[in-house]
Amino acid sequence: MNLPVIIKFVIDLVAVLLLALGIKGLSKVKSARDANRLAALAMSLSVVGLLFYYLGTSGIAIQSWIWIIIGSILGSLFGAILAKKVPMTSMPETVALFNGCGGMSSLLVALGVAIFPISGGQENFDFFKSLINEVSISVSIFVGAITFTGSIVAMAKLQGWLSTPGWTQSKVRHFVNIVFAVASLIAFFDLINGNTSSIWLLVIVSSFLGIGVTLPIGGADMPVVISLLNSYSGIAAAAAGFVVDSQLLIVAGAMVGAAGLILTQVMCKGMNRSLVSVLFGGSLSAQSTTSSGSGEYTNITSCSVEECALTLEAANKVIIVPGYGLAVAQAQHTLREVTKKLEQNGIEVVYAIHPVAGRMPGHMNVLLAEADVPYEQLKEMDVVNPDFPATDVVLVLGANDVVNPQAKNDSSSPLYGMPVLDVQEARTVFVIKRGMSAGYSGIKNDLFDLPNTSMVFGDAKKVLNDLIGELKDLGVGEK
Amino acid sequence: MSFISLLWVLLLGSLLGLELIGKVPPTLHTPLMSGANAISGITMLAALTLIVKAEGNVPLLIIGSVSLGFALFNVVGGFFVTDRMLAMFSRKPSNKK
Numbered sequence: 267m268n269l270p271v272i273i274k275f276v277i278d279l280v281a282v283l284l285l286a287l288g289i290k291g292l293s294k295v296k297s298a299r300d301a302n303r304l305a306a307l308a309m310s311l312s313v314v315g316l317l318f319y320y321l322g323t324s325g326i327a328i329q330s331w332i333w334i335i336i337g338s339i340l341g342s343l344f345g346a347i348l349a350k351k352v353p354m355t356s357m358p359e360t361v362a363l364f365n366g367c368g369g370m371s372s373l374l375v376a377l378g379v380a381i382f383p384i385s386g387g388q389e390n391f392d393f394f395k396s397l398i399n400e401v402s403i404s405v406s407i408f409v410g411a412i413t414f415t416g417s418i419v420a421m422a423k424l425q426g427w428l429s430t431p432g433w434t435q436s437k438v439r440h441f442v443n444i445v446f447a448v449a450s451l452i453a454f455f456d457l458i459n460g461n462t463s464s465i466w467l468l469v470i471v472s473s474f475l476g477i478g479v480t481l482p483i484g485g486a487d488m489p490v491v492i493s494l495l496n497s498y499s500g501i502a503a504a505a506a507g508f509v510v511d512s513q514l515l516i517v518a519g520a521m522v523g524a525a526g527l528i529l530t531q532v533m534c535k536g537m538n539r540s541l542v543s544v545l546f547g548g549s550l551s552a553q554s555t556t557s558s559g560s561g562e563y564t565n566i567t568s569c570s571v572e573e574c575a576l577t578l579e580a581a582n583k584v585i586i587v588p589g590y591g592l593a594v595a596q597a598q599h600t601l602r603e604v605t606k607k608l609e610q611n612g613i614e615v616v617y618a619i620h621p622v623a624g625r626m627p628g629h630m631n632v633l634l635a636e637a638d639v640p641y642e643q644l645k646e647m648d649v650v651n652p653d654f655p656a657t658d659v660v661l662v663l664g665a666n667d668v669v670n671p672q673a674k675n676d677s678s679s680p681l682y683g684m685p686v687l688d689v690q691e692a693r694t695v696f697v698i699k700r701g702m703s704a705g706y707s708g709i710k711n712d713l714f715d716l717p718n719t720s721m722v723f724g725d726a727k728k729v730l731n732d733l734i735g736e737l738k739d740l741g742v743g744e745k
Numbered sequence: 746m747s748f749i750s751l752l753w754v755l756l757l758g759s760l761l762g763l764e765l766i767g768k769v770p771p772t773l774h775t776p777l778m779s780g781a782n783a784i785s786g787i788t789m790l791a792a793l794t795l796i797v798k799a800e801g802n803v804p805l806l807i808i809g810s811v812s813l814g815f816a817l818f819n820v821v822g823g824f825f826v827t828d829r830m831l832a833m834f835s836r837k838p839s840n841k842k
Contacts, residue, residue, distance in 0.1 A: 337813035345822030374812035517758035524762025627774035635833035
């Protein structure tokens with residue numbers, strides 16, 4: 267072992283350690299930001315280590331430097347610009363896009379090695395070694411392609427560029443996906459048999475498989491899918507590690523793959539969905555319209571913004587339940603203005619955050635933090651649920667399924683068992699909503715029929731703006 | 746590295762990943778996903794290797810460079826966006842008394 271090899275070895279070890287500490291730290295609120303930086307540091311360190319190693323051993327040609335610099339500058343520049351510009355509400359699709367590009371990178375590496383075998387990459391070439399090489403190339407291409415197309419479809423669906431086509435909700439989709447899966451298996455074995463041209467077949471069918479698997483999945487389940495695809499991109503990276511013989515890649519890829527899997531599981535639990543039903547069940551609304559819960563509303567009370575303002579003014583304790591609709595309407599700043607007024611009047615305001623509020627688990631916390639809501643006012647479901655009976659007014663903003671009492675009372679409901687916020691225990695509940703349409707589950711919300719619930723119809727942002735006006739007229743929040 | 750030891754590395758890495766995330770507060774799901782996602786851009790090392798070992802093979806250089814670009818887009822964008830999200834949590838509650 268000469269010096270560059272030893273140095274690279276040490277740097278790689280340190281990088282792995284830092285990455286592990288980074289992932290660990292990211293799961294705690296206090297350490298999260300530093301942990302993220304630590305991980306970033308580890309990544310830059312690993313690049314320095316690799317470059318140093320090649321400079322010390324084989325050297326790096328000028329031509330290589332040029333292409334390295336072109337690729338790095340363009341990639342980093344676009345990445346940094348997008349990361350700075352993108353609004354916080356579009357976080358889910360941004361993560362999907364980044365993730366897809368990671369998958370694409372693994373795919374390209376494997377493709378490059380497959381078409382132009384690296385010289386000097388395989389000393390003591392033998393059959394076993396080449397078999398491993400071909401298997402890892404195939405896995406890298408397969409997983410990389412699925413990650414890429416799956417993520418792009420997920421992004422397009424979240425952006426509203428793609429809707430869920432009708433045929434994907436029928437059984438046909440299973441047939442189509444099985445065909446793609448079998449075709450990729452055939453391409454895989456053909457490739458191992460030494461037929462290099464079937465690599466293109468593998469690229470194409472696994473790309474289609476990624477599309478076919480993601481397309482049928484409904485909007486609310488998308489975060490789970492993105493998390494799963496994130497896990498895949500880790501696996502793709504680990505496979506690429508086998509292709510280029512890099513332990514660091516394998517460790518880091520495996521870590522992300524495994525951690526992503528756990529996170530996916532955690533998310534599923536929060537939404538009361540099993541991973542299998544997310545992946546193969548199609549979108550939830552499609553199945554449940556035929557089953558229970560499609561009953562009519564019988565006892566809807568609708569009220570004006572003015573009444574809502576009057577009730578708020580008289581309250582001592584208000585709990586806000588923000589949901590997906592608030593995120594879509596981008597009304598978090600307006601909401602903050604309303605709550606500021608209430609606070610100035612001495613009213614206690616708390617935000618009840620359901621584990622899957624917003625467009626992604628934890629997304630609502632980010633949005634409210636962006637609107638300057640103090641962190642201590644965000645209460646998690648288990649903490650806030652006992653408080654509802656002592657609460658005067660609950661404002662439900664664009665949330666639906668997460669406040670449906672059916673989940674507790676009606677064992678025949680598809681929602682049964684899902685953890686929900688017990689808003690009906692409060693004295694008065696205002697639900698701000700565009701219309702009577704159902705939530706993601708497509709299930710009637712019993713909350714709306716309760717005598718202490720009033721509906722305020724309208725776009726969340728507009729209603730909140732009107733509410734600010736009414737509160738002003740009432741003299742709330744003025745010194 | 747022999748194949749077997751690489752398999753060990755894979756196994757231990759996976760176990761480490763499973764162990765690292767036990768309890769995550771829902772608040773952090775989005776940033777954690779985004780941060781882990783940035784780390785999966787580690788394939789940039791593979792892309793770099795490809796470019797260095799291309800030895801003047803222009804198509805391979807281009808593939809490597811594009812791959813490196815995609816990976817860095819993932820890494821740089823991922824870390825920045827995660828930092829942006831997390832910065833919001835650590836912001837001082839300015840409106841409290």
